[in-house]
Amino acid sequence: MTGGQTESHSLRGPIDRPALLAIRDLFNDNEPLATATLDDFLNPRALKVEYDDGLQSAERSRIDVQWTTRNDYKYHYTDSGGVNLRWGRHPHNGGYIQVPGPEHYHPPPDASSDPSTVEESCIKQQPETLVTRAVIKLWRAAYHADSLTPLNSGRNPP
Amino acid sequence: MTGPAEPEPFEDINQAVREDWVAGTTPYERVREVVSRTYAPTDADTLADHAHTSPKTARKHLNTLADDGFVTTETGANGATLYRRSAESLVVEQAADILSEVSTEELRDRIAEMRDQIGEFQQEYGVESPEELAVDQTNALLDESTRTGEEPDEETIREWKTTRRNLAFANAALSIANAEKFVDMES
Numbered sequence: 503m504t505g506g507q508t509e510s511h512s513l514r515g516p517i518d519r520p521a522l523l524a525i526r527d528l529f530n531d532n533e534p535l536a537t538a539t540l541d542d543f544l545n546p547r548a549l550k551v552e553y554d555d556g557l558q559s560a561e562r563s564r565i566d567v568q569w570t571t572r573n574d575y576k577y578h579y580t581d582s583g584g585v586n587l588r589w590g591r592h593p594h595n596g597g598y599i600q601v602p603g604p605e606h607y608h609p610p611p612d613a614s615s616d617p618s619t620v621e622e623s624c625i626k627q628q629p630e631t632l633v634t635r636a637v638i639k640l641w642r643a644a645y646h647a648d649s650l651t652p653l654n655s656g657r658n659p660p
Numbered sequence: 661m662t663g664p665a666e667p668e669p670f671e672d673i674n675q676a677v678r679e680d681w682v683a684g685t686t687p688y689e690r691v692r693e694v695v696s697r698t699y700a701p702t703d704a705d706t707l708a709d710h711a712h713t714s715p716k717t718a719r720k721h722l723n724t725l726a727d728d729g730f731v732t733t734e735t736g737a738n739g740a741t742l743y744r745r746s747a748e749s750l751v752v753e754q755a756a757d758i759l760s761e762v763s764t765e766e767l768r769d770r771i772a773e774m775r776d777q778i779g780e781f782q783q784e785y786g787v788e789s790p791e792e793l794a795v796d797q798t799n800a801l802l803d804e805s806t807r808t809g810e811e812p813d814e815e816t817i818r819e820w821k822t823t824r825r826n827l828a829f830a831n832a833a834l835s836i837a838n839a840e841k842f843v844d845m846e847s
Contacts (some may be wrong), residue, residue: 512814516821519829520754521697543761544770545826547819570818571699571825626674629694629710635677639667646666656673 511594515572521630522549525567528634533641536565556581557644565637569630574604577637578613579653586613587653589623589637607654624656678712687713691721692730696750701734701742755833764837767830774827781820790820 522540526549529538535554540546549567556563560581568576574592579585588608598606598620605623608614625636643652652658670676681690690711698707708718722743725731730749736742758767787793794817 516825519826544830545823624673632677636673642667658667658670660669
């Protein structure tokens with residue numbers, strides 16, 4: 503499931519199985535509502551993270567993760583209520599006019615790839631452990647706030 | 661359903677997860693984790709930055725990891741030592757992970773399947789490797805008249821490279837399983 507428009511900008515390099523394993527373990531160890539498994543154990547193209555609950559009114563949700571050998575990535579959220587959004591990192595040659603660097607956010611409700619609506623991502627750091635920890639924490643913040651706003655504000659006000 | 665605990669308030673997600681990571685790990689663990697998936701030669705300052713430790717500490721741990729065979733080193737253009745994950749160490753690690761879950765028979769079947777898939781790519785696009793395919797694509801863009809038949813996209817090139825890389829891990833796993841069988845017979 504890709505949601506929204508087709509992606510014209512691609513991730514650089516092959517999908518990295520070792521990184522997907524590390525990301526799988528982070529979700530399984532740190533998020534009690536999530537169960538993460540490789541889509542194919544030997545030749546994985548993505549990590550599927552199934553949540554037993556969704557954000558706002560959704561009852562279930564999933565995050566599909568791709569990570570390449572060159573540290574490009576996609577974390578795509580989709581839920582039973584039809585909401586899609588995505589954090590990503592890959593070159594866009596200035597195509598996303600609001601986004602200065604490679605890290606960006608395709609906003610809900612449809613993970614829009616319209617160059618004028620793609621936002622700068624609140625996630626700035628590179629190692630996959632920090633990107634994954636950020637996604638886990640942002641999901642939780644949004645879950646408890648009953649709002650999608652924290653997902654890219656990067657803040658969880660008291 | 662019991663939900664996860666509500667996260668503490670935070671003002672900046674990057675700082676919040678960095679503090680969690682640093683609080684729960686030693687500098688050695690962070691340096692090892694960062695370099696474990698660093699595949700391009702990288703200097704100690706950059707790795708120290710990603711691991712949130714000092715360059716001096718990073719260098720010390722990187723040199724230990726190099727002695728252990730986890731990391732390989734080379735000298736960069738300006739004389740600085742560059743570090744990356746040892747390919748041998750990565751292959752052995754992935755092979756062990758595969759063998760912990762997949763039987764030799766299943767491994768054989770899946771290797772044949774991945775080989776077939778690569779054969780199909782080669783046949784469909786008339787090139788031996790995804791790198792050639794990328795070159796072909798560029799040429800086709802430059803010369804509209806040479807465009808024929810299927811037009812592979814970035815997705816196909818990545819799929820091909822991914823399968824080739826995962827096939828290498830699977831082949832290593834099978835080789836190790838076979839070697840172990842005969843080593844065991846000798847004992």
